[in-house]
Amino acid sequence: MNIAQIFTDYLDGLANSRLALRSPSVLVPFLVFGLLQMLLLSALAFFDWPPIAPLMLPVVRALGGDAAIHYPAHFALLPRVWDSVYLPLVATIGFSLWTLAVWVMVGHHEVGRRVPSRRFRALLPGVIGVGVVFVGVSAGLGRAAAWLAGYAPAGNAAQISLVAAIALVAVAQSLLVYAPVVLRIRGVNALSATVASVRYALRNFWPTVLVVATVLAIHAPLDILIGNSDRVAVRFHPEMVYVILLGSIALEMITAYLLFASVVGLALPEEGGLR
Amino acid sequence: MKAIAYVALLAALPAAGCSSQDGALARYRLERDLWNAQVYERRINISFLRGAGADTQKAISAFRYVLAQDPLAAPGAAGWDAAVVNDIREIQVVSRLALATLYFVSERYADAGTLYRETLESSQLSPSRSLDARLGVARSLYLTGETDAVLEQCAAIFAELVENPAFWARPRRIDPVFLNVPVALVRMYAEAGDSASAGEYAHRARDFYARIVRDQAGTPLADQALLGTLQVALARAEWSRALRDVDDILATPDVTESDRQGFTLLKGEIYAFALNDTAAALPVFAALSANAPGSGVDAAARYDVGAVRMGLGQDVPAMRIFRELEHGERVPAAIAARAMLSRATILERRGNWDDAYALYVRVGQLYPYTSPAIEAPLRVTRYYTAHGQAELARRTLDRSRDYYLSLLERGSPFEGDRLVVQAALAETFLAAGRAADVASLLGSDDRRWDETSAAAGMLKSAEVYATAVGDTLQAVAMLKKCIERFPETRYASVAQHRLDVLEGHPE
Numbered sequence: 001m002n003i004a005q006i007f008t009d010y011l012d013g014l015a016n017s018r019l020a021l022r023s024p025s026v027l028v029p030f031l032v033f034g035l036l037q038m039l040l041l042s043a044l045a046f047f048d049w050p051p052i053a054p055l056m057l058p059v060v061r062a063l064g065g066d067a068a069i070h071y072p073a074h075f076a077l078l079p080r081v082w083d084s085v086y087l088p089l090v091a092t093i094g095f096s097l098w099t100l101a102v103w104v105m106v107g108h109h110e111v112g113r114r115v116p117s118r119r120f121r122a123l124l125p126g127v128i129g130v131g132v133v134f135v136g137v138s139a140g141l142g143r144a145a146a147w148l149a150g151y152a153p154a155g156n157a158a159q160i161s162l163v164a165a166i167a168l169v170a171v172a173q174s175l176l177v178y179a180p181v182v183l184r185i186r187g188v189n190a191l192s193a194t195v196a197s198v199r200y201a202l203r204n205f206w207p208t209v210l211v212v213a214t215v216l217a218i219h220a221p222l223d224i225l226i227g228n229s230d231r232v233a234v235r236f237h238p239e240m241v242y243v244i245l246l247g248s249i250a251l252e253m254i255t256a257y258l259l260f261a262s263v264v265g266l267a268l269p270e271e272g273g274l275r
Numbered sequence: 276m277k278a279i280a281y282v283a284l285l286a287a288l289p290a291a292g293c294s295s296q297d298g299a300l301a302r303y304r305l306e307r308d309l310w311n312a313q314v315y316e317r318r319i320n321i322s323f324l325r326g327a328g329a330d331t332q333k334a335i336s337a338f339r340y341v342l343a344q345d346p347l348a349a350p351g352a353a354g355w356d357a358a359v360v361n362d363i364r365e366i367q368v369v370s371r372l373a374l375a376t377l378y379f380v381s382e383r384y385a386d387a388g389t390l391y392r393e394t395l396e397s398s399q400l401s402p403s404r405s406l407d408a409r410l411g412v413a414r415s416l417y418l419t420g421e422t423d424a425v426l427e428q429c430a431a432i433f434a435e436l437v438e439n440p441a442f443w444a445r446p447r448r449i450d451p452v453f454l455n456v457p458v459a460l461v462r463m464y465a466e467a468g469d470s471a472s473a474g475e476y477a478h479r480a481r482d483f484y485a486r487i488v489r490d491q492a493g494t495p496l497a498d499q500a501l502l503g504t505l506q507v508a509l510a511r512a513e514w515s516r517a518l519r520d521v522d523d524i525l526a527t528p529d530v531t532e533s534d535r536q537g538f539t540l541l542k543g544e545i546y547a548f549a550l551n552d553t554a555a556a557l558p559v560f561a562a563l564s565a566n567a568p569g570s571g572v573d574a575a576a577r578y579d580v581g582a583v584r585m586g587l588g589q590d591v592p593a594m595r596i597f598r599e600l601e602h603g604e605r606v607p608a609a610i611a612a613r614a615m616l617s618r619a620t621i622l623e624r625r626g627n628w629d630d631a632y633a634l635y636v637r638v639g640q641l642y643p644y645t646s647p648a649i650e651a652p653l654r655v656t657r658y659y660t661a662h663g664q665a666e667l668a669r670r671t672l673d674r675s676r677d678y679y680l681s682l683l684e685r686g687s688p689f690e691g692d693r694l695v696v697q698a699a700l701a702e703t704f705l706a707a708g709r710a711a712d713v714a715s716l717l718g719s720d721d722r723r724w725d726e727t728s729a730a731a732g733m734l735k736s737a738e739v740y741a742t743a744v745g746d747t748l749q750a751v752a753m754l755k756k757c758i759e760r761f762p763e764t765r766y767a768s769v770a771q772h773r774l775d776v777l778e779g780h781p782e
Contacts (some may be wrong), residue, residue: 046301057296069299070308238310 009207014214016105016265017258023108027257029101032217033094034253037086038246044081045242047074072238076230082245093098096124098260099192106184118187129190130179137176142169161208170216173210175201177259187260200261204266211262215255222239222248279323298355298363301346305366308344312337316373319380331380338374342367367393368404375411379418383762401441406432407452420768422467438482443490454499456508457483465510473511473556480507498527514549518542536572539563543576547583558582558605574606578614590621597621608642616647619654628658639641639678644689649696653703660707668707675703675714684723691729697735710743718753720760730766733757738771739776751777 020027033229044063047056064081067073089265102122120127145165176207177198184190186196222244225232229241346352347363359759371394378387394400400408433456436442454622457480464473480503487500501524508517540563547556560576560583564624567573581596595752599613600606619634628674635651639702642648659668679700682689689696697717704713716738718731733753741750754777757770 049301053300057299061299069303071303072310074303198699237314 002079009204010210013207013211013262013266014258017261018107019105019261019264023129024106024109025101026101026104027253027264029097029104030253030257032095034092034249034255037252040085040089040158040159041082041242041245041249043086045075045078045239045245051238067146072094072233074079075238075241078241079226079229079245091131091135092128095180096127096132099127099131099183099237099254100181101257102260102264103184105261106268109268114185115185116187118184123183123187124157126183126188126190126193127180130176130183133190134173134176134179134195137172137177140222141172145169145242166216166220168211170212174205174212177212177263178209178267180260181264200267207266208263211259211266215259219248219251219256222251297351298346298359300345301349301352302357302359302362302366305341305344305346305363306371308341309366309370310339312341312370313372315558316377319377321420326639326727331377335374335377335381338377341370342374342633368400372404372407372411375408375415375417379411379414384415384418384765387580388412388419391415397586404449406435409435410453410456418765419763420462420772426460426463426467429456429463430476432456433460433479443486450731451496451499454484454487454496454503457501458510461507461508477507478510480504493529496528498524503526512549514545515543517549520547525609533572536563536567536570540575540579541571542580547579553583555633569605571605571607571610574600574603574610578610578617579618581614585617585621590625594621596617609645612638612642612645612647615641616650619651623654623658632658643678646690646695649679649682649691653699653706656703657706672709673704673706676700677749678719679703682723683728685725693725694731697728697732701739702733704741705743710739711746713746714739714749714753718756720756726761730761732766733760734766734769734773737773745776 008012042050043056047060048057049085050079057069060081063084064074065076068077068081103112103118103120130142131251142165145168146162148161148165176194177200178200179190179193180192182196182200186192188196225244226241229244232244233241310359312334315330317324317335321336324558345367346362352360370522371390375387375390377392378384378390388411393468394408395405395412409428409432413425413432416422416424416428418620424603432453436453436456436564457476460479461473464476466471484500484507488497488504490635491497491500501520503515505520505524508520513550524530524538530538539559543556543559543563546552546559554740557580560580564573565574578600581593581600584590584593584596597614597618601611601618603611608615615634615638619631621627622631622634631657633663638645649723652671656668657673658667659671681687682694682696683700701713701717704710704716709732714736716736717732717739725734733756736752737750737757740746740753751774754770754774758767758774761767
């Protein structure tokens, strides 16, 4: 595959996100998951609000330790507390809702209209299984790479290590990102869907990596701010950390849609693709 | 049905640990309120030069809000974790001390003092916090003119320093400002005329400093203690002891060259002007000039030699030295001005008024913000008045009034003590026999003056009315004006004290 073809496929994939203009309903699962996250984040951030305080204080303490129930340390630690809620949430509910959105997008494609319809509820365990693998591999690789990067000497070496870590996560996500489409088209179990996703991603490697890297790059500025939440909390208003996390969720609603719409576009080109 | 059961379970679980959670929640809310108050406090520090009146008021309200919470008064507070209770108490102490500081900034000295006293009485404070609070009480008492109470507070601070084992365990954790308290006590008792207490505290201060020098040898704290010992000797006018203390300081290994020169100069001045031992003084000054020719300390030493010669009646060599200093390069302005004034004094004494007058005028033109320039108009006025030259005295007075008022203005580049300027203004007018004019001028509450100058001017005005003019009614009116214009300040307190004396019912 030459470079021109890689970029053509990449742009064709991104172009599939125009689908939302024709059928705004494809956005609903992303919006639902985003709103759910915002509610949970708000409950964690403002755990002292009297109606929820008796429930949320032990939760915050359990997730962030004793320091998390002090002000302003609570907001400096909020990204860590939020991570421990977000990862299981996105692996289960998040990935399920995104898969549902992928199925709706596939339904709008002529391939989707030709393959037999499937009951989402019946495949839900498989969806969650794929979600756990997807999030687990992404988070695990990301943390391992960041940990290794921490041992790199300061300066250019550290920056190169960080870029390498991001690239590693991008590759891992690229390999697994087709699984929701496979589940809809073939109706297989989690393992088969994962294996099929890896095979397809390897065939269509560079356009997929570019799409995933685009999404990660869009998130990078907010991720850097979140990584410096202690400084943000002390130098600005501590609640600013909550606002940044809220912004990250809002951005994720857009980028998750962009990612999966592009993946559907790459998986189901006019001539067939994954079919 | 399952959903209802889950909700009931969720509601029941936290209720079980409710009372311990209440404390943690109360602490969290208090920490947030404290943080918000501290944001205003930081903004005050940042915008201090631009004026931060609105932020100060907001910060005061915010800290008062923190203190108004008092979560420990809640019904279930007795059952809260000790750590939570301690944290809440710490927040309350921090807020009280911050609020007291803000009261100081707002010149609400009585409120500041009350808050510090409440803090001392209501909280178990760490040694350094306790000393901070006591210093705050002392400052507020000083600023409200409660002189006796200031002495009591300083004595309490000193006792806390000496008797507190925590201080001796970690003296370096204490703000070095507290090491000035013993010497301040000695000075205050001496100024109050209580020589017995001054003597007793001088003795105790020396013991205290000696222990610090012994325990903290080689640290900046020990250096400060050596300086404290010297200051006690100077405050008690114990000159031989002061000389020994200077030698102790000079013997420390890490004394800087500029400190060495400064303390050596002090040693020479003690010999020359306190002990009148010119034979011992002159070699010290000569050595200083030889070691650092052309420096500021060389100029100071040469001036002192001139002053010694002048005191011995050796006018010719004294005038030669002063003239050299007047025209010397790199001679500090203050020393050059003093040299001019001293030479003018000799010339006036020798009957050469024209040259003396020229020097009095010149010192004002060249060094208008120095003490000699402030003193020069008084010398000229006295001369003309003594020689019956009324018209020349009047003209001098007009010029000197404009000059002194320019120094007293808020935006004046003059950085010295404005009270000295007011005193010189009063003396000049009194020398010309125009007491009523200067009393009126000083009590005018000129808006171009800062508050300290305005308040001190009113006190001085009342003093002139009562003594030189002999108009007690005007003096009383001026003191009442001062009390009304500057309530809760030491000026009001001093005015009230003088008012009581004038009206015949002293405390």
